[in-house]
Amino acid sequence: xxxxxxxxxxxxxxxxxxxxxxxxxxxxxxxxxxxxxxxxxxxxxxxxxxxxxxxxxxxxxxxxxxxxxxxxxxxxxxxxxxxxxxxxxxxxxxxxxxxxxxxxxxxxxxxxxxxxxxxxxxxxxxxxxxxxxxxxxxxxxxxxxxxxxxxxxxxxxxxxxxxxxxxxxxxxxxxxxxxxxxxxxxxxxxxxxxxxxxxxxxxxxxxxxxxxxxxxxxxxxxxxxxxxxxxxxxxxxxxxxxxxxxxxxxxxxxxxxxxxxxxx
Ligand code: MLT
Numbered sequence: 001x002x003x004x005x006x007x008x009x010x011x012x013x014x015x016x017x018x019x020x021x022x023x024x025x026x027x028x029x030x031x032x033x034x035x036x037x038x039x040x041x042x043x044x045x046x047x048x049x050x051x052x053x054x055x056x057x058x059x060x061x062x063x064x065x066x067x068x069x070x071x072x073x074x075x076x077x078x079x080x081x082x083x084x085x086x087x088x089x090x091x092x093x094x095x096x097x098x099x100x101x102x103x104x105x106x107x108x109x110x111x112x113x114x115x116x117x118x119x120x121x122x123x124x125x126x127x128x129x130x131x132x133x134x135x136x137x138x139x140x141x142x143x144x145x146x147x148x149x150x151x152x153x154x155x156x157x158x159x160x161x162x163x164x165x166x167x168x169x170x171x172x173x174x175x176x177x178x179x180x181x182x183x184x185x186x187x188x189x190x191x192x193x194x195x196x197x198x199x200x201x202x203x204x205x206x207x208x209x210x211x212x213x214x215x216x217x218x219x220x221x222x223x224x225x226x227x228x229x230x231x232x233x234x235x236x237x238x239x240x241x242x243x244x245x246x247x248x249x250x251x252x253x254x255x256x257x258x259x260x261x262x263x264x
Contacts, residue, residue, distance in 0.1 A: 005077040008060035012051035012078060015043040020111065020260055021087035022046035023075065025095030025102075027117070027243075028189065029146055029174050029182050031057030034092070037249035038256070045257050049087065051078055053098070055181030066184040068101035068192045076106050088260065090114035092245060093217065094185065100195035103202060112263050113202065114256060116209040117242050119221035120195040120228075131190035138182045146182055147174025156213045156241045166246060199228035206232040207259040209252065211240035233259075 002009045013032060022042065026034040035050040042048050053071050055061035064070075075098070079087060086109045091099030096118025103110055123131065138146050151171055152160065160167055206229045210222035219236055226234040235255040237244045245252040 002058070003078060003081040005074055005081055006062075008054060008062045010051055010054070010060070010074060010078055011058035012049060013039050014082060015039060015046075015048045017043070017047050019044075019046045020263060021079075021084045022048050022256070022260070023079070023084075023087040023089050024048065024050040025071075025075065025089070025091035025098050026050070026053065026056070027091075027093035027095050028185050029056075029143060029150070029177050030170075031173060031177065033057070033173055034243070034246065038245060038253060041249060041253040042256060042260075045260050046088070047084075049078070049082065049084070051075065053185075055184050056177060061178070061180055061184065066188045068098050068188055069105060071098045071188070072101035072105050075102055076109060079109060085109070086111045088112040088114065088263065090116065090256070091118060092116040093118050093242065094189060097189065097192050097195070100198050101192075104198055107204075110204050112204050112259065113206040114209065114259065115206065115222075115225055116252075117211055117214055117217055117222075117244055118225075119217050120199055120225055121221075122192060122194040123190055128190050131186045135183050135186050138179050138186070142175075143177040143179055143182045144171075144175035147171060147177075150174070150216075153216045154242045155247055156239060158239070159241075159247050170243065170246060196228070199225060200230075202229045202232075205259070205263060207255065208232055208234045209244060209255055210234065210236050211242055211244035211247065212236045212238050213241045214244070216242045
């Protein structure tokens with residue numbers, strides 16, 4: 001499905017129904033198909049909405065600089081277009097950075113937060129340098145080169161060795177993204193604000209999910225978010241690294257399902 005949102009066409013999945021809306025925000029360098037197992041596995045528990053962010057998947061990329069606020073405002077525009085007043089907002093990794101921006105701008109539209117494989121802090125100086133290196137890599141060799149660099153950290157060694165289907169699906173997802181989309185998100189992540197002070201301002205029910213073997217964003221970051229957000233719960237998923245929802249979809253969906261039940 002596609003909706004006209006803030007000057008571009010935004011592609012999205014929407015399972016419909018009158019369940020609690022669950023907005024799924026994908027990470028970098030990915031698209032909404034990251035969430036296929038959640039769209040299919042949680043449709044009986046929620047109205048699952050999974051968009052491609054601007055510049056990703058089948059969504060357009062209008063001109064102009066992109067920030068975390070840009071992505072967040074696009075998502076508010078999509079909820080408006082779908083007539084959704086408020087939603088449980090679930091962001092994975094970069095999607096979590098966007099969820100913080102969404103909360104700051106549109107807290108009244110947030111019924112609950114799920115922060116998966118993400119962190120509140122900004123990029124370190126080395127991290128910013130890494131973004132610039134990846135911008136150069138994407139421009140010189142394409143999106144696939146950035147994906148191939150990241151793949152070893154997306155999954156546990158066990159999954160990389162034994163589940164070629166999972167690793168290949170992620171590799172293909174990363175390889176089909178546009179260089180313009182990749183570059184705009186790298187700049188947006190490099191320049192994103194520190195969300196640490198946002199944690200104490202969160203007053204909605206919050207679930208933090210971490211892949212127990214995540215090397216990109218270690219589980220200590222998840223524990224720090226849990227400790228700083230009033231009443232938040234942390235679920236650590238064994239046998240999962242950075243893309244916990246892809247690697248262990250049943251455990252991820254079970255955690256989300258239990259959280260959704262606690263809201264009604
Ligand atoms: C992601 O999965 O969205 C990225 O790894 C986040 C990041 O690079 O900071």
